[in-house]
Amino acid sequence: MAREGWDFTAAVPSCVLMFKQELPLMSPDDSDVALVRDRFFDPFEYLAERHKAGLLVTDFKQSLGKIAWQVPCHQRVQKIGPKTGEILQLVPNTEITAIERCSGHDGTYGVKHKTYALSRKLAKPVENRVAQAEAAHFTSGCPMAGGHIAHGLNDKPAAEHPLSLLRKAYGI
Structure with missing residues (x-):
């Protein structure tokens, strides 16, 4: 292909x-x-x-409001830049709070008995920033990182993938 x-x-x-x-x-x-x-x-x-290139349809049907966005480590290491935030920012009346800090999950690190407590400790600063943002949505491009952070917040707000947020903005 x-x-x-x-x-x-x-x-x-x-x-x-x-x-x-x-x-x-x-x-x-x-x-x-x-x-x-x-x-x-x-x-x-x-x-x-x-x-x-002028090829992205931006006829969004719904604003997203405030979004707390945890920038995944695997995304940062690729040196792509804040493309997720840039695209979500195209949605009218949408405000992005970027959080460029490790979630503490790191593959299996966040679920192993031996490292779980330290993993939770590493996630705490991100959880605090998400809570302080008082956002309508919390997102991370990494489902494991997002779920790990949201777990520390009792899923309030729950983690949503940025593609799901984009779908909402399009009214899909």
Whole structure:
């Protein structure tokens, strides 16, 4: 499909990182891996490119209000920039509070008995920022990070994926 010109995306930053950085490191001489790498995008990176080219429909039906957005570590390491916030900010009457701090989940770190307490401690500053934002929505591009943070807040607010927020804005 990459040879046919298709672009690819994944809704989880660690999956995007795998296709864009990890697989090419494991197979540096494989031209097929390089082709997929070059056609793989973070969803909001892709939408930002479409917007820049004048191809993104922005006839949003519903504002989102205040959003507390935890920027996932796997997204930051890709050096994509704040594309999720930029796209969500296109929705009228939407205000983004970006929180660029680790959720403390780190794969299985946040669910192992031995590391759970420290994981909760690492999440606390993010939880405090989410609570202080008094936002209508809390989001993180990483479902595990979002769920971990929301758990510490008793799911008030619950974590929502930014693609789900975009769907709401479109009225879908």
